[in-house]
Amino acid sequence: MKSEKKSISNTGFSRIIKQVIHAPSFSVFIVMVLMCVLMYIVSPPFRSVNNLLSIAKNFSAYAIAGIGVTMVIITGGIDLSIGSIFGFSGVIAAMGMVEFGLPLMPAVLLGILTGTALGLINGLFIVKLKLPPFIATLGMLSIVRSLCYITTEGYPVTGLGKEFLFFGQGYILSIPTPIWLLAVIAIIFSIFLNKTVTGRRIYALGGNEEATRISGINTDRLKILVYSLGGCMYGIAGIITASKLGIGQPTAGNGYELDAIAAVVIGGASLSGGVGTVIGTLVGAAIMGILRNALVLLSIKSHWQQFIIGCVIIIAVTFDQLRKSNKLAKV
Amino acid sequence: MRSFPMKKMLLITTIFTLLACSLYAAGSTDGEVVIVVVPQQLGNIVFLPAKEGAEQAGKDLGVKVQWMAPVKAEAQLQVEVIEGLIERKVDGIAISCNHPDALKDVLARAISEGIVVSTFDADSPECGRPFYAGTENYQAGVICGEEMLKQYEGNNKSSISVAILEGIPGAFDIESRKKGFLDTIKGSNLKVVYVGACDDDVDKSVTIVEDYTRANPDLDAWFMAGGWPYIVQPGALPEMTKWKQSDPENHKVVTMDVFSSSIAFFDEGLIDVAVGQNFYSMGYLSVENLYNLISGGEVEGGMKKEGFPGLFIDTGGQIVTPANYKDEIAAE
Structure with a gap:
């Protein structure tokens, strides 16, 4: 009897191990671990808890924006307006407090709602005007960035109250607030994508849009939802960054769209849709964060930094592709 | 696939046309002198005092001053801005160049087309501009x-x-x-x-x-x-x-x-x-002296330097330390 129980538990354990190994983002997770081990060996300052927390704090905003665009990419779409919505939401939240005299939470909500509304507009352009996501969000990238300059005249919004700084500079149980926010958002969206009907439909939409539509699912509504949620996430990320720096900057998030999309792709998502996970995006964002930290700690000349980031993106994704093709060959 | 309704297309086209017309009307000049100030990049906080200075000079002199810049600090994008200004036949351009060589030819073309061009902050000395205002x-x-x-x-x-x-x-x-x-x-x-x-x-x-x-x-x-x-x-x-x-x-x-x-x-x-x-002075003096040249006057406060084409207007700078920061930054 005892030996039977042991055998069952062994089977369960090995099943879990197999599941972990075959998880979509496992290979990039290995890349991340290898990077950490390498840095642990060559750079003593990397090992400090402060440094590790700082890395996590710095990539939290990218990762939250990345979670937003992960859902968009799963549907087979793309969002190039991430950086602009990121910047504008931060500016609006800051202006809400400084210019409109709103209390903390209404100002923050105003920023998040602004991001959500802009995401909703993206979705409406794509669904109602039948614009390709690349074009619709490229247009929004310019329009929203312009709004940043129009509303601020190019000046950063300063004079933010100390309570606002908690979101970017504060600590809960000795861990920076942005990390907590990232953890909560990652758990919510992981459950949403994997355990809810709407989440499964998002995957189905990316896998085969026509089949999903024929099966009676309102794909238009699903797309609008996904782009709106994306806008909401970019908004939250923008507000965290505004809080971290203590200013609402009209230039904030310039070019961040590529960083967020890179994190998602490194994390194993497919730009053709149907594939992608929140965990993968977290690992992708962590790889980018560790890399940036490593380049500073190792005093790598600035001119080489983009080169190295590009190489790591290609290596991580190639590693994942090879693993997937091996898996397919075995099937 | 559903076709896109013609009514909606007409509505969108009308909205964009009205928007374009209103923006054009806002930018029209009605024969007054137009000087365009071109910093290296929109949203770069460093240039904002220059904008204030240029706008103040515009108010003082009754000149229309416009602030125009690329969204990124790239020479090619600035070249495109200048090409547009040449087509618009503005009266004067003050520019902080992203790169002296990359801007040289287009600025020389603007000058040959009768536009008075000056540089501030970052120069393009070979372009033929009559003066530069700033600190190198x-x-x-x-x-x-x-x-x-x-x-x-x-x-x-x-x-x-x-x-x-x-x-x-x-x-x-x-x-x-x-x-x-x-x-x-x-x-x-x-x-x-x-x-x-x-x-x-x-x-x-x-x-x-x-x-x-x-x-x-x-x-x-x-x-x-x-x-x-x-x-x-x-x-x-x-x-x-x-x-x-x-x-x-x-x-x-x-x-x-x-x-x-x-x-x-x-x-x-x-x-x-x-x-x-002193970016405020760079903006103010650039507009003031461009206006002088456009209206047939001369550059004021410029000096000749050996090996330096045109005139150099030294806007000076400030060295701020813990001993003087309260006075210096407040004065700014």
Whole structure:
């Protein structure tokens, strides 16, 4: 009897191990671990808890924006307006407090709602005007960035109250607030994508849009939802960054769209849709964060930094592709 | 696939046409003198005092001043802006060049088409402009180097380690400042141990400064070739604060640029010297002298320098220290 129980538990354990190994983002997770081990060996300052927390704090905003665009990419779409919505939401939240005299939470909500509304507009352009996501969000990238300059005249919004700084500079149980926010958002969206009907439909939409539509699912509504949620996430990320720096900057998030999309792709998502996970995006964002930290700690000349980031993106994704093709060959 | 309704298309086209017409009407000039000021990039906080100065000069002289810039600090994008201004046949252009050689030909073309062109902050001396207003970036770098050397006068350490923060690698103005700084400290006991590029991104600048300082608490000094980390609140730089306050006598910071937000950093003893350029004067004097030339007058306050084409209007600069920051930044 005892030996039977042991055998069952062994089977369960090995099943879990197999599941972990075959998880979509496992290979990039290995890349991340290898990077950490390498840095642990060559750079003593990397090992400090402060440094590790700082890395996590710095990539939290990218990762939250990345979670937003992960859902968009799963549907087979793309969002190039991430950086602009990121910047504008931060500016609006800051202006809400400084210019409109709103209390903390209404100002923050105003920023998040602004991001959500802009995401909703993206979705409406794509669904109602039948614009390709690349074009619709490229247009929004310019329009929203312009709004940043129009509303601020190019000046950063300063004079933010100390309570606002908690979101970017504060600590809960000795861990920076942005990390907590990232953890909560990652758990919510992981459950949403994997355990809810709407989440499964998002995957189905990316896998085969026509089949999903024929099966009676309102794909238009699903797309609008996904782009709106994306806008909401970019908004939250923008507000965290505004809080971290203590200013609402009209230039904030310039070019961040590529960083967020890179994190998602490194994390194993497919730009053709149907594939992608929140965990993968977290690992992708962590790889980018560790890399940036490593380049500073190792005093790598600035001119080489983009080169190295590009190489790591290609290596991580190639590693994942090879693993997937091996898996397919075995099937 | 559903076809897109014609009514909706007409509605959207009408909205865009009305918007374009209203924007055109807002930008029309009705025969008045138009001077366009072109900074290196829209949204770069450094240029905002120049905008204020230019607009004030416009008000004082009754001239229409327009502020036009590319969204990124790229020479090609500035060339496109200038080409548009040539087509619009504006009366004058004041520009801070992203690169002197890349802008040279298009500015020369503007001059040949009868537009009066001047440069401020970052020059393109070969383009044929009648005057330049500003402080040379190389010279600003030299001042920073001299100030850094002063900070360590009498320090007998064999090697003083300096980290440099720059913007976009290869950007002409920042490279000039860096070169001025490096040429000045050459042969001294100051040794550059690290150069980090923040791509003109404030968030990245904070991350770089924080990461490097945390990893290298024995670092002696920082030279910021641009004031990106001082646009934020001091709370965003806890590692830098810890490092600076742990040994204020030996840990030094010299930075380019002075903002109103720099006051909080001076209050906490986080900056030893900030070298500011007078952007307000650059904007004001550029518009004023362009207007003089357009209306048949002459450049005022310009001087001839050997080997320097055209006239040089020195707008001076300010050296802000913990001893004078309250007066200097308030006066600004």
